Amino acid sequence: MPERHASAARTQPAPADPAALPDPAPPAPRVSVLIPLPLAGAYDYLGPDDPPLRPGEVVRVPLGVREVLGVVWDRDSDVESEAGEVPPERLKWVQARCETPPLPEVQRRFIDWVARYTLASPGAVLRMALSVPTALQPPRSVTGYRLVTGAAEILAGIKPTAARGKVIAVLEDGPARPLAEVARAAGVGVSVVKGLAKVGVLESVALPPPPTFEAPRPETAGPTLSPDQDAAAAALRATLKTPCFEVAVLDGVTGSGKTEVYLEAVAAALEGGRQVLVLLPEIALSAQWLERFAARFGAAPAVWHSELTARERRATWRAVAFGEARVVVGARSALFLPFQELGLIVVDEEHDAAFKQEDGVIYHARDMAVVRARLGEIPIVLVSATPSLETVANIEAGRYRRLHLPDRHGGAKLPAVTLVDLRRDKPARIEGLGQSWLSPSLRQAIAETLAADEQVLLFLNRRGYAPLTLCRACGHRMACPHCTAWLVEHRLAGRLQCHHCGFETRLPARCPACQAEGALAPCGPGVERLAEEVAALYPQARTAVMASDTLGGPSAAAALLRAVAAREVDLLIGTQVVAKGHHFPHLTLVGVVDADLGLYGGDLRAAERTYQLLHQVAGRAGREARPGRVLIQTAEPEHPVMQALASGARDRFIEVETEARQSAGMPPFGRLVALILSSPDPAALEQAAQALARSAPRYDGVQVLGPAPAPLAILRGRHRRRFLLKARREVAVQTMVRDWVAQVKLPGKLRLQIDIDPYSFL
Ligand code: ADP
Ligand code: ZN
Numbered sequence: 001m002p003e004r005h006a007s008a009a010r011t012q013p014a015p016a017d018p019a020a021l022p023d024p025a026p027p028a029p030r031v032s033v034l035i036p037l038p039l040a041g042a043y044d045y046l047g048p049d050d051p052p053l054r055p056g057e058v059v060r061v062p063l064g065v066r067e068v069l070g071v072v073w074d075r076d077s078d079v080e081s082e083a084g085e086v087p088p089e090r091l092k093w094v095q096a097r098c099e100t101p102p103l104p105e106v107q108r109r110f111i112d113w114v115a116r117y118t119l120a121s122p123g124a125v126l127r128m129a130l131s132v133p134t135a136l137q138p139p140r141s142v143t144g145y146r147l148v149t150g151a152a153e154i155l156a157g158i159k160p161t162a163a164r165g166k167v168i169a170v171l172e173d174g175p176a177r178p179l180a181e182v183a184r185a186a187g188v189g190v191s192v193v194k195g196l197a198k199v200g201v202l203e204s205v206a207l208p209p210p211p212t213f214e215a216p217r218p219e220t221a222g223p224t225l226s227p228d229q230d231a232a233a234a235a236l237r238a239t240l241k242t243p244c245f246e247v248a249v250l251d252g253v254t255g256s257g258k259t260e261v262y263l264e265a266v267a268a269a270l271e272g273g274r275q276v277l278v279l280l281p282e283i284a285l286s287a288q289w290l291e292r293f294a295a296r297f298g299a300a301p302a303v304w305h306s307e308l309t310a311r312e313r314r315a316t317w318r319a320v321a322f323g324e325a326r327v328v329v330g331a332r333s334a335l336f337l338p339f340q341e342l343g344l345i346v347v348d349e350e351h352d353a354a355f356k357q358e359d360g361v362i363y364h365a366r367d368m369a370v371v372r373a374r375l376g377e378i379p380i381v382l383v384s385a386t387p388s389l390e391t392v393a394n395i396e397a398g399r400y401r402r403l404h405l406p407d408r409h410g411g412a413k414l415p416a417v418t419l420v421d422l423r424r425d426k427p428a429r430i431e432g433l434g435q436s437w438l439s440p441s442l443r444q445a446i447a448e449t450l451a452a453d454e455q456v457l458l459f460l461n462r463r464g465y466a467p468l469t470l471c472r473a474c475g476h477r478m479a480c481p482h483c484t485a486w487l488v489e490h491r492l493a494g495r496l497q498c499h500h501c502g503f504e505t506r507l508p509a510r511c512p513a514c515q516a517e518g519a520l521a522p523c524g525p526g527v528e529r530l531a532e533e534v535a536a537l538y539p540q541a542r543t544a545v546m547a548s549d550t551l552g553g554p555s556a557a558a559a560l561l562r563a564v565a566a567r568e569v570d571l572l573i574g575t576q577v578v579a580k581g582h583h584f585p586h587l588t589l590v591g592v593v594d595a596d597l598g599l600y601g602g603d604l605r606a607a608e609r610t611y612q613l614l615h616q617v618a619g620r621a622g623r624e625a626r627p628g629r630v631l632i633q634t635a636e637p638e639h640p641v642m643q644a645l646a647s648g649a650r651d652r653f654i655e656v657e658t659e660a661r662q663s664a665g666m667p668p669f670g671r672l673v674a675l676i677l678s679s680p681d682p683a684a685l686e687q688a689a690q691a692l693a694r695s696a697p698r699y700d701g702v703q704v705l706g707p708a709p710a711p712l713a714i715l716r717g718r719h720r721r722r723f724l725l726k727a728r729r730e731v732a733v734q735t736m737v738r739d740w741v742a743q744v745k746l747p748g749k750l751r752l753q754i755d756i757d758p759y760s761f762l
Contacts, residue, residue, distance in 0.1 A: 056102030252405025254619025274343020304330030332365030466522030
């Protein structure tokens with residue numbers, strides 16, 4: 001149980017009366033406690049002085065009428081005390097301390113840093129670190145039973161029965177075991193065990209909870225590395241010998257064995273007695289990765305993602321805090337776990353936009369991981385076949401070190417990439433199906449591949465059946481009532497769905513605008529519609545669809561991936577969830593159905609992202625002995641992205657993109673901050689937007705664009721307006737934005753989101 005302390009004062013800390021200061025003789029040590037709530041900051045409390053509370057200790061404190069968790073925060077931290085200096089007699093006492101290890105200093109500094117950078121409140125950031133409040137209570141102990149010393153004498157005095165004999169046999173010379181387990185092992189009812197305890201033959205003891213995380217064994221040898229792999233691994237091992245902050249970029253083509261190389265770094269960190277964090281963009285899909293890890297280290301890593309059960313989260317959080325979990329593989333939020341001995345961070349697919357958290361505390365996990373490594377003076381490895389422009393700029397500037405793997409492992413060749421010009425090589429109409437989405441040349445390639453008994457991946461980054469439903473009679477389009485968005489048909493589910501707010505409705509029989517019957521028609525393809533065409537064209541092929549909404553949880557996803565790897569699937573249709581990391585030895589053809597999908601829409605990274613995604617998905621082809629090929633359907637084969645994909649001129653593409661960003665002063669050469677103002681009331685929104693516009697900062701080298709209606713002008717019933725602040729790299733945008741928004745008082749229903757380094761411009 002947590003230790004409890006008497007509560008002295010009943011009053012809440014309140015703003016100080018300046019005349020009462022300074023305080024002559026504090027009766028008990030004053031501690032600053034940070035509360036993990038978005039709107040709260042640090043408050044002063046009285047702490048016990050024997051032993052005194054140390055910074056980082058998790059405590060329970062009164063807050064208003066509640067008792068809440070908090071963390072003893074450093075007095076010299078830049079987190080401001082919420083209440084100012086409160087006279088000691090008005091302070092309340094810390095109620096209890098938790099037995100979990102204190103949050104280490106580096107983590108507290110990290111939380112302060114993230115709050116300062118993202119302009120979130122420190123309490124909101126701390127909340128991500130204390131995301132499992134129940135993990136702070138000691139686990140309920142299990143009662144075990146064992147024989148008392150001198151059991152033989154007591155037994156001699158009571159009636160022997162066969163059942164009793166079996167229990168004694170089970171527990172003889174053994175450790176204490178839980179009641180149910182003893183009964184099961186002896187093949188008797190629990191009452192027999194309890195009966196023996198009652199007569200004093202058995203005694204009950206509290207059992208420690210069983211360890212749930214086995215330690216990975218770094219000493220088991222990995223595969224024999226190629227010379228390039230070996231050079232990269234040796235460089236990482238060398239850094240881990242005398243740990244210090246260093247950012248290494250493992251830049252290697254798809255299938256070059258980047259994972260094998262960084263697992264060597266993981267081994268080195270484990271040998272040095274340190275914990276390791278591996279961040280993956282799509283952890284719920286990483287079954288193959290987990291299997292590889294277990295095969296290499298003889299034990300599974302701890303995993304951390306949003307689909308864990310409450311129990312798993314609790315066990316994992318504690319295991320990280322107590323140092324029992326040595327390697328954690330997780331999604332971005334794993335960065336805030338309470339590592340005591342973190343010695344290495346790996347960010348795999350570092351270019352992936354999934355590392356950007358878009359709500360709550362808005363942060364980029366890759367960038368914050370670099371900060372965490374710097375504060376902890378440990379190395380970090382960023383891994384990608386298509387590094388982000390941000391990372392490339394850091395390599396060029398000499399801040400990051402590049403480790404290069406130019407070739408695929410085992411002599412496998414990179415796939416040949418061909419562009420299919422949709423203007424000439426037009427998909428035909430198919431009898432009974434209507435519009436086709438596959439050009440004659442792609443259809444031929446599919447037929448050849450299937451005939452050779454090899455696998456095909458068709459990539460279309462669109463969930464559902466059709467992205468738009470249109471009335472053929474009046475032209476009405478089915479739109480979401482709460483968002484500026486078309487409804488997407490999901491035919492399997494029999495629904496029209498908004499991909500922004502989750503609104504769902506049945507496909508109506510009549511057009512809601514003109515009442516025409518049977519006139520609503522799907523427009524454009526999604527993966528479900530593509531599957532329909534594939535089924536008609538290749539009825540023999542075993543087909544599977546993989547999209548985030550059809551996966552049905554991590555274990556179903558893992559089963560599907562295993563089926564593909566085991567060649568139980570001939571043709572896989574997928575969205576971006578199939579693009580990442582998977583290794584299918586027999587997959588030799590990748591067809592990109594609509595390469596132009598992500599190219600437009602005013603996103604400054606549209607070209608970069610399209611390139612990365614298509615390169616990634618192309619990289620699934622021909623990863624082993626059989627050569628792979630990639631057909632990319634596009635209406636714009638002359639676009640620089642398509643040209644770069646076809647010629648394999650990645651570095652030239654990066655150069656051109658870099659020049660364009662540089663001359664426009666865009667990231668990574670300039671800074672952006674997005675401010676998104678939203679309200680259910682358009683008039684109030686307009687008023688607030690104008691007020692914010694009037695007080696916009698006016699400085700040299702700083703530009704404020706907006707207020708403009710956001711592309712998603714209405715989201716979940718809230719009207720939205722955007723500002724974009726653009727500044728030179730050296731400008732301290734955080735201070736500027738903080739001062740800016742502090743001047744404007746926003747009415748209650750208005751919400752202001754501040755997004756430092758935005759990746760979404762919707
Ligand atoms: P990447 O992450 O660069 O795409 P992977 O690490 O997935 O590449 O490696 C591709 C495949 O080659 C995997 O099946 C991996 O096990 C295998 N591989 C890579 N390097 C080696 C090696 N040195 N010895 C044996 N197999 C290797
Ligand atoms: Zn919606």
